[in-house]
Amino acid sequence: MNRKLLAGLMLGVGLSVTPALAADLRIALNSDADMLDPDQSRTFVGRIVYASLCDKLIDITPELKMIPQLATSWSWSDDGKTLTMELREGVTFHDGEPFNAEAVAYNIERSMTLPESKRKSEFTSVESTEVTGEYEIKFHLKNADATLMAQLADRGGMMISPKAAKAAGADFPTNPVCSGPFKFKERVAQDRIVLTKFDKYWNADKIHFDSVTFLPIPDTTVRLANLRSGDIDMLERLAATDLTSAKADSKLKVESATSLGYQGITVNVGRGEAAKKPLGQSKLVRQALSYAIDREALNQVVFEGAFQPGNQQVSPASPWYNKDVPIPARDVEKAKALLKEAGFDRVEIEYSVPNNPVQLQIAQVVQAMAAEANIDIKIVSKEFAKLLDDDSSGNFEASQLGWSGRIDPDGNIHAFAVCGAGMNDSAYCNPEVDKLLNDARVAPDDAARKALYDKASKILDEELPIIYFYHLKWIWALSSKIEGFVPYPDGMIRLENMKLAD
Known part of the structure; x- marks a missing residue:
């Protein structure tokens, strides 16, 4: 039973809504988190949960x-x-x-x-x-x-x-114990993660909810409908196509911040049988796919122009962007010529995609564009946790996956491009790139670091273990009754000073 209906019934028999009910915050997530262990996890939505569960240094x-x-x-x-x-x-x-x-x-x-x-x-x-x-x-x-x-x-x-x-060992993610404002209560996979207020929290005076429940709802339309009905209080990643409608709704607030990350395709170039396909074996085929995509058209068709087309791990608005490697214009004939040079008239690609409507729409636009360049794409929709598992094990040819971004440029590239790094799903390995990215970590100043990242981006733009498409904006929609929410470029939802108005 939703809270709006419950409140109506209680008022109808002369009762009032209890404070505990009013202090429960329900947040809809774009997908379910992976395992709740900061060392083992990698999902963006997992980090949203951690913002309430696990404090950082x-x-x-x-x-x-x-x-x-x-x-x-x-x-x-x-x-x-x-x-x-x-x-x-x-x-x-x-x-x-x-x-x-x-x-x-x-x-x-x-x-x-x-x-x-x-x-x-x-x-x-x-x-x-x-x-x-x-x-x-x-x-x-x-x-x-x-x-x-x-x-x-x-x-x-x-x-x-x-x-x-130490006591839980491999089972730690089933009952994570941190020191954040909320402690773990329960989890039902693909349904909910429930946290309750930790009364001994060092900053407890800033926390005004008794509990917070995270609900994975992949469908953007369903998420917004749940917000409008009062079944949730807040959602992360409002669809750009719903932005105008949500802003016009007096019962809602809309907040946004430019993301630090990127969205694109990770290509398996070195792990298992899936890497032995033309896309994984030939950088020319990867270049052909990149030239087949009109990034600005993709932005307009799927996001009504709300996002930023891109071709690097940072956006063109970032001071770390390499202007010597500009976003390529779509060139179908060049894409066909690159395929020919690689020895193919046509190629087929199996393309893994998270099972939510926006990601599927992106994949369909990419599929249509690629077909005109003699690249036939088979879309395989996967539940997000399954997609991550397959990517980590090499059970994919191409995977539509993004990264929420980090405040230092190293966080957007090192773990994805260095030989054997923890999130290098493509299994890309180039000692020259390793040296550039490792040297950037110890360079004496930002200018020296940028010169090293620029050299690495030129190599990566040619070899394309990741084909970048765009940089998104985080867009949140929330009940107008919620006060104190502050948008952050990292996309996290920090509950300090947030509360429901009386």
């Missing part, structure tokens, strides 16, 4: 400045090889265990050594950690690393209870 402002969260201050040695962090006192994990420097040391070690960890490439510069006080820890680095702070402001900096992690 560092947070960011809407302007992308780093600010304290579980770490209260930090300083670097003159050679840039030692990071000292002072930690927040009086913090406890959801199981009652204390947060301290020993807990941080355990978390960093787990991120670096857990066999299933997706964070390993983020901490390759860390030689060791040293507990120098109950609430002080030092990171000793092999070399200076300009990216480490950004990692500690993301999943790499999320702290879980060492006691709970």
Whole structure:
């Protein structure tokens, strides 16, 4: 029974709606999260859940400045090889265990050594950690690393209870224990994730909900209908085609922020039998597919022009964008010529796509454009968690997948392009690219780093293990009764200071 109907029945018999009911926040997600373990997970929606469940060492402002969260201050040695962090006192994990420097040391070690960890490439510069006080820890680095702070402001900096992690082992994701404003209550796959308020949270005065429930609803139309009916209070990723309608609805608010990430196609070039197809074996075929796509038309047809066409891991609006590698104009004849040069008159591609209407529409537009260049695409729709599993195991030829983006450019490319990196689903491996991206981590300033990223982007634009399409905007729709929501470029929903109006 939805809350609107329940409230009506209660008022009808002379009762009032209870405060507990009013303090339950329901948020619709674009898809279901994968496993709830910061070290093993990789979904964007998982990070939205973590924003309520797992505090980090560092947070960011809407302007992308780093600010304290579980770490209260930090300083670097003159050679840039030692990071000292002072930690927040009086913090406890959801199981009652204390947060301290020993807990941080355990978390960093787990991120670096857990066999299933997706964070390993983020901490390759860390030689060791040293507990120098109950609430002080030092990171000793092999070399200076300009990216480490950004990692500690993301999943790499999320702290879980060492006691709970050791006891649960591989089952930790079924009952995650962190130190955020809400603690885990239950999860029903593809249905809901329920968190309840953690009364001992260090910043509890800023939290005004008793619980938050995340509901995976892949269909954008259904998500919006649920918001309008009152069955949910908020949704993430409003469809661009619904933007005008939602803005005109007096019962709704619409907020947006430009994303840090990208959307495109990851190509399997080096893992298993699926990589032995023409697309995986020939960069000329990948170039042909890229030239077959009109990125601006894709943006207009699917998103009514709301997003930004792109061809790199950062958008043309970013200071890290390489202007020497511009977005290619569609050229069907060039695409056909590249296929010929590769030895093919036509090629077939199996194209994995998440099973939501927007992603399917993108795939259909790409399919129609590619067909004109003699590239026949078979669309295979998959539930999102299944798609991620298949991508990680190499059970795909091409996969329509994006990345929500990170505040440092390294977070958009290193883990996806370096040989053997945790999220390098394409299994792309080029020692020259590895050297450029690793050198960028230790370069002395942003200008030197950008020069290295520019060189890497030229190589990647030619070899195309990832074919970039566009950069989206995060668009949220929420009940007009919700106050205090602040949009962030990272797309997260931070519940501090948010509340339902009386």
